Amino acid sequence: MGNLYLVNATIVLENSILEQGFIHIKDDKIETVGEMAVCPSWSDDEQVFDCAGMQYVIPGMIDIHVHGAAGFDFMDGSHEAFEGIAKALAKEGTTSFLATTITNPIEHTVDALKSLEKYSAQGTGLDVAEMLGIHLEGPFINKQQKGAQPESAIITPDAKVFREWQELSGNAIKVITFAPELDAQFELLQELTKTGVIPSMGHTDGSYDETMDAISQGVSHATHLFNGMKGMHHRDPGVVGAALLHDDVHVEIIPDGIHFHPDLLKLIVKMKGLENVLAITDGMRAKGMPDGEYDLGGQQVTVRDGTCVLSTSGSLAGSIVTMNQARLNLAKWLDLSIHEQIQITSVNQAKRLGLIGRKGSIEVGKDADIVVIGQDGEVELTICRGAISYERNGGGN
Incomplete structure (x- = not known):
């Protein structure tokens, strides 16, 4: 220094x-x-x-939804894995991130949260990307929209379990992806809004009416829009329709050209405005690695020609896009100025996490x-x- x-x-x-x-x-x-x-x-x-x-x-880019890179995953639960990911992310221009979990057996999730708390408490090195907190993706999701999340470990939304996990994490959980239509009386949602955790609808099969009800109660974020959620139908606009129509909902996008057609970005920006769109990678351990077979949440993923799919079902399973490539893709597909590019990769993320005073x-x-x-x-x-x-x-x- x-x-x-x-x-x-x-x-x-x-x-x-x-x-x-x-x-x-x-x-x-x-x-x-x-x-x-x-x-x-x-x-x-x-x-x-x-x-x-x-x-x-x-400004350094901020990835609020990334599971791993360089052969490591945050669910590995080791200092070596966390540091390896943080170093790899810096190479792609990501200077800070939310360590993102995946649906797993409760004991494994608990171990990961404890390990992340210890890593955060020790203080990450200044020469690697900074962990800003945790994005808990699952296990409070809908089996109908599980995507690459292991179905056997999915559980009903539970405010008590969340409180226990938040304590174990040292209050590091900043975002939770969950299925609000399964949250009885919105008990978990009320706990999240009360404690300042961002409630994000994802891996959800809610109807349009159910989703709009959840938004009215505090849901303010949509995890990887279009993926892992009920899509639009002319008789039920679904989760996607609700997310696009409601001004208070911020949306994550994976701009890899695989998770959705690039031209849909034009629709998203027209509906949401640039200020409500956040680029993410949803990166998995195969990011920066050769094609092959990799583990994600205890499941085998085949990575070939830039696409990651579950070997058993063919469902998309994260991505290997970098934040810088996401920036370049957005610039090309939407003809964005450099200021508009950093708004979607840095500014919006810093504002969303309440960190615009020191980052973004x-x-x-x-x-x-x-x-x-x-x-x-x-x-x-x-x-x-x-x-x-x-x-x-x-x-x-």
Whole structure:
């Protein structure tokens, strides 16, 4: 740690682009942002990265729904796995994330939550992507829309179980994906809204009316829109219809070109506006690995040519898309400006998690989570809380 300078940079600020600028990072924070004409001199023992010839310097991306990468899964429950994922995510320009679980037997889920609490309490390294909390996907879901979630471990929504798990996690659970139509008297939903956890409808088979009722009671998020939920029908708009029509619902999307037709993004943005759309990867342990057979929640997944499916049923099972590729896909399919791209990959996530005061944009005083993008659109350098965690042509993690 210490002083780090990015110089000769094209910096994407919140509402403008600073050409020929510099960023001075001190320890883990952004100390100064300005024009090169006023950049202070630096000494030989300070780190300097020359951004001349690079495309952009942007805020670090935030993935609020990722299960694993680099051969590891958060359900593995080990420090090695957590650190391995955090290092791999930094390579794709992700500087912070929610560790996402999958439906599993209760004892396995408990072990994973305890291990994640211990990892968080110890403090993640400053040179890897930061764990911001936990996204609990399942087990309170509908078997009719289980997707790649193991059916044998699915249980009825239970507020008491959630309270126990939240305590075990050190209050780290920030989002829960559940089927609200199975939540009797909305007891779990009431607990989530009371404690500030984001209630997300996913793996749900609710009707349009049931879903609209749940939204009126506090559901404010939809997990990987279109996937793992009742779709639109002309006599029942379903979960998808309710999510698109209600202004207060934020929606996750997996922009890999596999989970839904890219042109549906145009419909989503027209209905929701960019401010309510959050890019996620739903990445699994095969991300960054060769094609082959991999485990997900105790089930075998076949990964081939960018597609992940359960070997037994052929159901889609997560993805291997990176956040940077998701950004590039969104830019291509929706003709997004660089500011619109970072809104869907950084700003909206920081706001959703209540962290916009320290993440989501390049601003003095905020965490030094920064990504340098090369002319080919790929990640050249990732800085996580002031420390270089990945350098494309110079090693890093």
